Each structure stands twice: as structure tokens, then as C-alpha cells.
Amino acid sequence: MNEFDVIVLGGGPGGYIAAERLGHAKKRVLLVEADALGGTCLNVGCIPTKALLNAAKTYAHAKHGAKLGVNAGDISVDWPTMQKWKKQTVDTLVGGVGQAEKKAGVTVVKGHGTFDGPGKVTVDGTQYTGKHVILATGSVPVMPPIPGAKDNPKVVDSTGMLAIEEIPARLAVIGGGVIGLEFASLFAMLGSEVTVVEMLPEIVPFMDDELAAQLRKGLADVKFKLECKVTAIDGGTVKYVTLAGAEESVEADVVLMAVGRRPLVQGWGAENSGLEFSGKGIVVDDRMRTNLPNVWAVGDVTGRSLLAHAAYRMGEIAVANILDPEAHRRGEIMRWNTIPWAVYSAPEAAGIGLTEKQAAAAGYTVGKVTVPAYLSGRFVAEEGVKAPGACKLVYDADSLTVLGVHVLGSYASEMVWGASVVLETELSITDLRQVVFPHPTVSELIREAAWAAKI
Incomplete structure (x- = not known):
């Protein structure tokens, strides 16, 4: 039938x-x-x-x-x-x-x-x-029409990257979005010399600029070439042009095309x-x-x-x-507007709602507050005081309604669901201050940020 x-x-x-x-x-x-x-x-x-x-x-x-x-x-x-x-x-x-x-x-x-x-x-x-x-x-x-990319055995997409037979000594990643960063972080931890070439001024374009910069610095073993446009690939040589017009290149054993889907x-x-x-x-x-x-x-x-x-x-x-x-x-x-995102690199990043820039563009009187991750006792016990991490809240300064929650550091992906509830129920900063978080947890950073807000 x-x-x-x-x-x-x-x-x-x-x-x-x-x-x-x-x-x-x-x-x-x-x-x-x-x-x-x-x-x-x-x-x-x-x-x-x-x-x-x-x-x-x-x-x-x-x-x-x-x-x-x-x-x-x-x-x-x-x-x-x-x-x-x-x-x-x-x-x-x-x-x-x-x-x-x-x-x-x-x-x-x-x-x-x-x-x-x-x-x-x-x-x-x-x-x-x-x-x-x-x-x-x-x-x-997405496989952009970059000269030399098609039918190049050294160029792979994310599916091909998962199937490589050995860890590359040198990896070039074209694209600084979620896919590119996760693979960059993975192979950098495994000992590869990793270079990310990104056309935009900052990685993860939908991420809050402040935390995106912190994430990039937190990926200390990865080299970033920002505002650079790839012009051609010759074997394992990735050629690109900088914002100033200089022609440069990076050599790699594997080139990952990670410009999106x-x-x-x-x-x-x-x-x-x-x-x-x-x-x-x-x-x-x-x-x-x-x-x-x-x-x-x-x-x-x-x-x-x-x-x-x-x-x-x-x-x-x-x-x-x-x-x-x-x-x-x-x-x-x-x-x-209440769909969370996460980047599972090391360190992790996650967020939901509007960034500071998006909130301003939407016409809100923007309130913001950022607290360092070392305010969490568990974070310090597990990662140390100097480890990269932060929590940023973006809110409407008039109504105090939370507009966005952005987290960098360990367990970020596991705590962002709570931020989803905050936005779904349209909680305010004062509402958020009344929520009891278990101690010690990294999620307490959200509470710390709410209390640090100047309202």
C-alpha cells in the first residue's frame, strides 16, 4: 500500500x-x-x-x-x-x-x-x-569557484576532512565560521600547524564582536589571517590578498574549504x-x-x-x-529569535538572541554587561584564572528585558539552553537576579552578569 x-x-x-x-x-x-x-x-x-x-x-x-x-x-x-x-x-x-x-x-x-x-x-x-x-x-x-580548488586532491570539504587517513602537519582552513573553527581547534590540539584565512574582519560573524575577539585569542595555537580574500589554490598553496592589497600565501598539506553550507x-x-x-x-x-x-x-x-x-x-x-x-x-x-548556537572549539562559545550591535541596529537603548569567567569558582578550579572565558548580557536599558546572552568558556554549550528560557519568557535583568543557580557551576556567570549590570 x-x-x-x-x-x-x-x-x-x-x-x-x-x-x-x-x-x-x-x-x-x-x-x-x-x-x-x-x-x-x-x-x-x-x-x-x-x-x-x-x-x-x-x-x-x-x-x-x-x-x-x-x-x-x-x-x-x-x-x-x-x-x-x-x-x-x-x-x-x-x-x-x-x-x-x-x-x-x-x-x-x-x-x-x-x-x-x-x-x-x-x-x-x-x-x-x-x-x-x-x-x-x-x-x-558551499564550494566557491576558487581557481585551483576543483579536483584538487589536497582540498576537502567538511565531509572529506572527517575521513582523512592521517593528521596533517599543516592545515589551512578557508573560512572562520563554526565549521572552520571546530576543525581548526581539533587539529591544533592534535599538533597540526593550523592557519585560518577569513575574508571578514572577525571570526564567527553572527557572534558578539567582543566575545568573538576573545575566542580568537583563546585559540592561541591557531594562526588567523583576517580580512584576507583567497584568490587561488595551487596544490597545497593557498594564495590570498590582504585588505591592504598585499599578495600572500600559506603552505598546507590539507586545505579545508569551510565557507558554509x-x-x-x-x-x-x-x-x-x-x-x-x-x-x-x-x-x-x-x-x-x-x-x-x-x-x-x-x-x-x-x-x-x-x-x-x-x-x-x-x-x-x-x-x-x-x-x-x-x-x-x-x-x-x-x-x-530564540534559537541558540554553539561553537564546540576549545574554548567553547555559545549564545542566543541579539548581539550588542544587532540590538542597537534594532533601535533599542542598549544596556550591556560583561563579566570574566574567573568569577566562577568552578571555572577557576578547572581552568585557572587566566583561561579565556566571559559572559555578556545585552538588554533593553528601558524595560531591562534581556535581549541576548553570550558565553565563552567551558560548558558554554551546556548552559545556553537556560538562556533560551530567559528569552522565551522575556525575563528582565531583575527577574534573572532572582533565579537560584547551583554552586559551584560555570553557569553562575549568568547570575554574576545580571548582578553586575548597572540598572
Whole structure:
């Protein structure tokens, strides 16, 4: 039987979470995935990079443990074993997604799916029909047309970087965004000589400028070439022009192209379906509806937020509104301004909401406060007084409502969810002062910042 209540095209975070939720709601669901369940995030993105980063951090901690009284002796990196750990982690979690879909009663079909218009999807010659279709085709790495980059065996994207057979002695990273920084941090900890070439004045362009500069300085083993435009790649030689017009270059054994990702809107039928989209992604509203009836889009393909956790929430929003057309009235809409982000480098960084510059551009009378991480007893006990770290709050100086929370340092990614609640509930600085944080924790920095604000 090829008839379903909902067909989900794409088994990444947004797609598989939507299918699972719908399955538990007793809907007949078809989940179509051309490759492995879990999409980019689970297979060649979030998860494998975190497995390798954790191994690298363990190595770095062991190398510098003597100052804490821990002498590790002669330690070394076993790259093949690290890769084995990465694969084991990915395989375990991919299997878990498959089991979750099975438990929810979702029918999973592996193959290339084509969207034929509202209610119709064809998979390798077999057409399926559904009352609703959720498009979750994801994104792909951007490969800019830099002369010498194409078909160059020394140039890889993030997927290729995860599969290299040995740690490069010299690594050049083109792009100082999240992907570039995580790989730069990873291989710098493992002993590679790393250079990041970034066209903009600062790394991580969506990050608050003050903390972005601190993060860059915290990555002391990485060389940064800011405001430099790559003009050509010759083998492992990356040529670039500085802001002043000087022509320079860096030699590398591996060149990582990490200039971002783009929504995958070609190759699966969008062009001939009447779907409204552009190179920036499929157009959706705050309920994840497209311009076509009963056709929804979630995750990276929308271009709204290329983050796995954003895709999860988009999938849940779509499901809520499929199950109940009035769900939006009880708040089941996508709130784009409360999506947190994180960079899992060493040190970590995370944030949510407006930066100081964005708040000023939005017309707020901006209040701001930044406190150093050494105000946290746990941070000092684990990292030391001189380790890079800070917490910055951005708020409306008139209403005292918190507009943004930005954190640099250990556990930043684990505490930013609390900041999400702060913004979702529109807490003020005075409200935040009343929240009791466990002691000693690094998260207390948020409380310290609230009390340091001059209000």
C-alpha cells in the first residue's frame, strides 16, 4: 500500500523527528532517505566532529595535566583509533534513530525521493501519495569557484576532512565560521600547524564582536589571517590578498574549504513543482507551511537556521500544525529569535538572541554587561584564572528585558539552553537576579552578569 497520512522527504534531524512524532500520534508515515538516517548532522557533521573533539580535548588535558598534579607520562595520539571511536559513535546513534522510527511505526524507505507536487513523492520509480508532505532535504557544503580548488586532491570539504587517513602537519582552513573553527581547534590540539584565512574582519560573524575577539585569542595555537580574500589554490598553496592589497600565501598539506553550507533545493523536484524557493531556501511561514497546500518544509532546506536543534523544533512545529490546524493559537509557531548556537572549539562559545550591535541596529537603548569567567569558582578550579572565558548580557536599558546572552568558556554549550528560557519568557535583568543557580557551576556567570549590570 502506497498511501500515507504524511510523507517525509529526508531523514535528517528535522525529518526523522517529525516522522517519529507523527508515528507516535498514530499517523501512517513514510520516511524517505537516500543515504543513512540522521542526515549530515549525525553522519558527517555534529556527532562525528564532537567525538573527535572530545578525543582531542582528552589528549590536550593529559598533555597539560602536570600543573594539576597529574603526570601522564609519554602520551601520543592514535588517529586510527580516534576514527574508530568516531565510527562507533555514529553507528550506534544511527541505529538508535532507526529503532526509534520502527518503534513509532514509521515506514522507512531508502532511495532517492522526488517531490512530484502536493501529496506525491516518487522513490526510485515507485510513487507514494500522502495527505501531507514534509520536505527536509537538508543542505550541502558551499564550494566557491576558487581557481585551483576543483579536483584538487589536497582540498576537502567538511565531509572529506572527517575521513582523512592521517593528521596533517599543516592545515589551512578557508573560512572562520563554526565549521572552520571546530576543525581548526581539533587539529591544533592534535599538533597540526593550523592557519585560518577569513575574508571578514572577525571570526564567527553572527557572534558578539567582543566575545568573538576573545575566542580568537583563546585559540592561541591557531594562526588567523583576517580580512584576507583567497584568490587561488595551487596544490597545497593557498594564495590570498590582504585588505591592504598585499599578495600572500600559506603552505598546507590539507586545505579545508569551510565557507558554509547552502540549502539543497535542486535535484529532487522543487524546480517543477510550483514550490516557492530560491538559492536561500524554501520559503516558509512561522508554522513551516510552504506556498503549496499541505506541503511543509523543515530544517536546513528552509535556509532560516542551518542548525540541527533548529531543525528539530521546525519538525515539531510542522507536526503540531498538521495534527491541529489551530495549534498556532496556543503558541506552536517558530520563534526564530530564540534559537541558540554553539561553537564546540576549545574554548567553547555559545549564545542566543541579539548581539550588542544587532540590538542597537534594532533601535533599542542598549544596556550591556560583561563579566570574566574567573568569577566562577568552578571555572577557576578547572581552568585557572587566566583561561579565556566571559559572559555578556545585552538588554533593553528601558524595560531591562534581556535581549541576548553570550558565553565563552567551558560548558558554554551546556548552559545556553537556560538562556533560551530567559528569552522565551522575556525575563528582565531583575527577574534573572532572582533565579537560584547551583554552586559551584560555570553557569553562575549568568547570575554574576545580571548582578553586575548597572540598572
